[in-house]
Structure formats: C-alpha cells, structure tokens
Amino acid sequence: xxxxxxxxxxxxxxxxxxxxxxxxxxxxxxxxxxxxxxxxxxxxxxxxxxxxxxxxxxxxxxxxxxxxxxxxxxxxxxxxxxxxxxxxxxxxxxxxxxxxxxxxxxxxxxxxxx
Ligand SMILES: [Cu+2]
Numbered sequence: 001x002x003x004x005x006x007x008x009x010x011x012x013x014x015x016x017x018x019x020x021x022x023x024x025x026x027x028x029x030x031x032x033x034x035x036x037x038x039x040x041x042x043x044x045x046x047x048x049x050x051x052x053x054x055x056x057x058x059x060x061x062x063x064x065x066x067x068x069x070x071x072x073x074x075x076x077x078x079x080x081x082x083x084x085x086x087x088x089x090x091x092x093x094x095x096x097x098x099x100x101x102x103x104x105x106x107x108x109x110x111x112x113x114x
Contacts, residue, residue: 038106054081
C-alpha cells in the first residue's frame with residue numbers, strides 16, 4: 001500500500017516535470033512558408049521565443065535569410081522546417097533569397113519579456 005502511493009507520487013512528479021517541458025514548447029511560434037510568402041509576414045514575440053519556419057508548399061522550396069546579419073537557413077523543401085531562438089529584443093527583417101523578385105519577405109519583432 002505504502003509502496004503504491006509512493007509510486008503515484010513519483011508519477012505525479014513526473015507529470016509535473018513533463019508539463020513544465022510542455023510549457024517550454026509553447027514558446028515555439030510557427031511561420032508558414034507558402035504561396036511565395038511568409039504567414040504571418042510580421043510577427044511579434046517575447047525574447048526567448050523560438051520561431052519555427054515550416055515550408056507547407058507542395059513543391060516549392062524557400063529559405064529564411066537575415067540580410068543584415070548575413071545568416072539564415074539552408075534551402076527548405078516542402079515539409080522541412082528551420083528554427084531560430086531570439087534572445088535579444090530588436091527588429092529582425094528577413095527574406096527568401098530564391099524569391100527576392102517576388103518580394104517574399106518577413107519581419108520578426110522581439111520585445112522584452114514581461
Ligand atoms: Cu521563397
């Protein structure tokens with residue numbers, strides 16, 4: 001009996017720890033890459049948030065490139081994704097290099113954590 005309740009306490013603790021991990025997952029925000037655009041094109045997030053770009057096209061590939069910083073993703077094929085965590089508040093404009101001529105661009109605005 002005593003052993004059983006100890007086990008359930010352990011399970012409760014494990015569940016608590018897991019829910020903490022799920023909370024961290026909530027700090028991932030998705031941007032869809034489709035129709036030669038980023039959706040949403042402009043996104044405001046709190047510092048520490050991870051943004052995940054997901055290519056939901058059927059056959060077109062895109063990338064995510066921060067021109068000012070000269071950094072970004074590899075080319076992302078359909079169903080592929082790429083992530084970046086933004087720790088510093090600021091404005092982060094980016095574009096898709098293969099589709100510059102189509103004005104495929106976006107912006108991440110990172111605000112301080114409340
Ligand atoms: Cu593109």
